[in-house]
Amino acid sequence: MPSTSSVNPPHVEILPNKAALIERSLTVVLSVINDAIAERDRCTLALAGGSTPKPLYEALAQQDLPWQKLYIFWGDERYVPIDHPDSNAGMAKAAWLDQVAIPLGQIFPMPTQAKDPETAAHQYEQTLRAVFPEATETVPQLDLILLGMGDDGHTASLFPHTEALNVRDRLITVGNKDGQPRITFTVPLINRARSVLFLTAGANKQQALSQVFAAEADSEMYPSRLIQPEGELWWLLDSEAGAALNL
Numbered sequence: 001m002p003s004t005s006s007v008n009p010p011h012v013e014i015l016p017n018k019a020a021l022i023e024r025s026l027t028v029v030l031s032v033i034n035d036a037i038a039e040r041d042r043c044t045l046a047l048a049g050g051s052t053p054k055p056l057y058e059a060l061a062q063q064d065l066p067w068q069k070l071y072i073f074w075g076d077e078r079y080v081p082i083d084h085p086d087s088n089a090g091m092a093k094a095a096w097l098d099q100v101a102i103p104l105g106q107i108f109p110m111p112t113q114a115k116d117p118e119t120a121a122h123q124y125e126q127t128l129r130a131v132f133p134e135a136t137e138t139v140p141q142l143d144l145i146l147l148g149m150g151d152d153g154h155t156a157s158l159f160p161h162t163e164a165l166n167v168r169d170r171l172i173t174v175g176n177k178d179g180q181p182r183i184t185f186t187v188p189l190i191n192r193a194r195s196v197l198f199l200t201a202g203a204n205k206q207q208a209l210s211q212v213f214a215a216e217a218d219s220e221m222y223p224s225r226l227i228q229p230e231g232e233l234w235w236l237l238d239s240e241a242g243a244a245l246n247l
């Protein structure tokens with residue numbers, strides 16, 4: 001079980017297959033969105049990239065929600081134009097956001113056209129802070145951050161043995177995947193969230209998950225261990241990914 005400083009132990013569920021994983025994740029996401037809107041009249045949500053969450057985004061596009069109450073961010077982004085096939089924002093817009101009436105001024109793709117990734121990271125930090133004016137000197141608290149986990153144990157663009165893992169004085173930093181720049185939330189920003197939800201599927205994630213859930217392991221090698229949110233931590237796994245866990 002990931003060691004966690006949060007009051008609540010992680011919610012860990014192993015679903016029989018990926019379809020069930022997506023169905024369960026939809027239920028959790030809708031519950032968090034509805035609770036956030038009921039309590040604060042808005043929901044601030046950061047999306048994960050990669051391939052796993054795409055069917056979740058497609059399912060969200062079919063929902064009837066008060067879209068004008070949603071504020072959408074990304075937890076990380078590849079440093080490519082939004083129309084590039086690798087763009088996390090491009091994927092989520094095509095699967096979900098372009099189908100629903102979230103005001104465009106409430107959808108915040110990470111900038112990837114700045115002269116350099118460091119400038120883009122700084123720009124996005126300013127963008128995020130503007131949506132949380134109450135947190136000008138502290139770490140803003142998003143309602144929900146969706147995350148995936150790579151087969152190397154990375155999450156967002158916090159890759160093993162990279163400088164981004166240790167950034168504690170900023171909200172957004174530059175990640176590094178095999179020399180390719182990424183823009184990513186930092187550990188403090190993720191851990192400030194009211195809810196963090198990992199969606200992880202596939203046998204190729206088994207080994208990393210066993211290390212993330214181990215009592216002792218190297219967080220520099222398995223960065224998903226660093227995710228210990230103040231709020232609720234959810235791990236929704238399919239049976240292939242969770243097969244090595246003795247839960």
Ligand code: 6PG
Pocket residue numbers: 048049050051052053076077078088147148149150151154155156157
């Ligand atoms: C990205 C993601 C990354 C992803 C994991 C899992 O930009 O690639 O943010 O952290 O969530 O690599 O990816 P899959 O869902 O494709 O396995």
